[in-house]
Amino acid sequence: MLGNGYTDVPPGKLAAVVTSLEMRERPGKGRDPEQPGLTLRHVAAPATDWYRDLYRRIGTEWLWVSRLVMPAEELTSIIADPAVEVWAVLREGKAEGLLELDFREAGSCELAFFGLTPAIIGQGAGRWLMNRAIERAWSRSIRRFWVHTCSIDHPSALGFYIRSGFVPYQRQIEVFDDPRLSGLLPRDAAPHVPLIVTG
Numbered sequence: 001m002l003g004n005g006y007t008d009v010p011p012g013k014l015a016a017v018v019t020s021l022e023m024r025e026r027p028g029k030g031r032d033p034e035q036p037g038l039t040l041r042h043v044a045a046p047a048t049d050w051y052r053d054l055y056r057r058i059g060t061e062w063l064w065v066s067r068l069v070m071p072a073e074e075l076t077s078i079i080a081d082p083a084v085e086v087w088a089v090l091r092e093g094k095a096e097g098l099l100e101l102d103f104r105e106a107g108s109c110e111l112a113f114f115g116l117t118p119a120i121i122g123q124g125a126g127r128w129l130m131n132r133a134i135e136r137a138w139s140r141s142i143r144r145f146w147v148h149t150c151s152i153d154h155p156s157a158l159g160f161y162i163r164s165g166f167v168p169y170q171r172q173i174e175v176f177d178d179p180r181l182s183g184l185l186p187r188d189a190a191p192h193v194p195l196i197v198t199g
C-alpha cells in the first residue's frame with residue numbers, strides 16, 4: 001500500500017500513472033469530421049513483423065514496449081485470436097494508425113491499442129478513429145468498453161478519452177525497466193521523459 005509522500009523509483013526504472021476508464025453504454029453521436037485521405041482496414045491474423053513495425057512507429061515516442069518484450073509466439077496468438085480485432089489506418093497505402101479491440105472477455109471490449117504515427121497525428125484522425133472504434137466495439141453484444149492510458153502517453157490522450165465518453169474509475173502506478181537503457185528503444189526516444197543514467 002502506497003502512503004503519502006515521495007517514493008523513490010529504482011535506478012534504471014520508469015514510473016507512470018495509469019488511468020483506467022470505461023463506458024457502460026454506447027455514447028450518442030458526436031462530431032465526426034471526414035478524413036478523405038484515410039481508410040480503415042481490418043487486418044486478420046497480422047504478420048508479427050508488420051504489427052511490431054507499426055507498433056514501434058506509433059509507440060516509440062510514448063515508450064510503448066509491452067508488445068516488443070512479449071515473446072513472438074504469444075503476440076502472434078493474441079493478434080490471430082478471432083476475438084481480437086486489429087485495424088490499420090491507411091494513408092496512401094501505408095499503415096499510419098492502429099486500432100486494436102480485444103473482445104476475449106465475455107461482455108466486454110478493451111480498447112487495447114489506439115494510436116497514430118507522427119505522420120498523421122493532430123489532424124483530426126484521432127477523433128475519426130475513435131468514432132470508428134466506438135461503432136465497432138458496440139456492434140458486438142458488450143456491456144462495457146474500457147481503456148487504460150498512462151502519463152507517458154500523448155498528453156492530450158486522457159482528456160481525449162474523457163471527451164469520447166470514457167469515465168475514469170481507477171488509478172495505478174506502473175514501474176518498468178527504461179527500454180532506452182537496454183537498447184530496446186533508441187536513447188533519444190520520448191524526450192518528454194528524460195533519461196536518467198546513473199553509476
Ligand SMILES: CC(C)(COP(=O)(O)OP(=O)(O)OC[C@H]1O[C@@H](n2cnc3c(N)ncnc32)[C@H](O)[C@@H]1OP(=O)(O)O)[C@@H](O)C(=O)NCCC(=O)NCCS
Nearest residue numbers: 114115116121122123124125126127149153154156157163
Ligand atoms: C490519442 C491520439 C490518437 C489522438 O489523435 P489526434 O490526431 O491528436 O486527434 P485529433 O487531431 O482528432 O484531435 C482529437 C481531439 O484533441 C484535440 N487536440 C488535438 N491536438 C491537441 C492539443 N495539442 N492539445 C489539446 N487538444 C488537442 C482536438 O481538437 C480534438 O478535439 P475533440 O476531442 O473535440 O474531437 C494521438 O494523440 C496519438 O496517437 N497519440 C499517441 C499514442 C497515444 O498516446 N495513444 C493513446 C494512449 S493509449
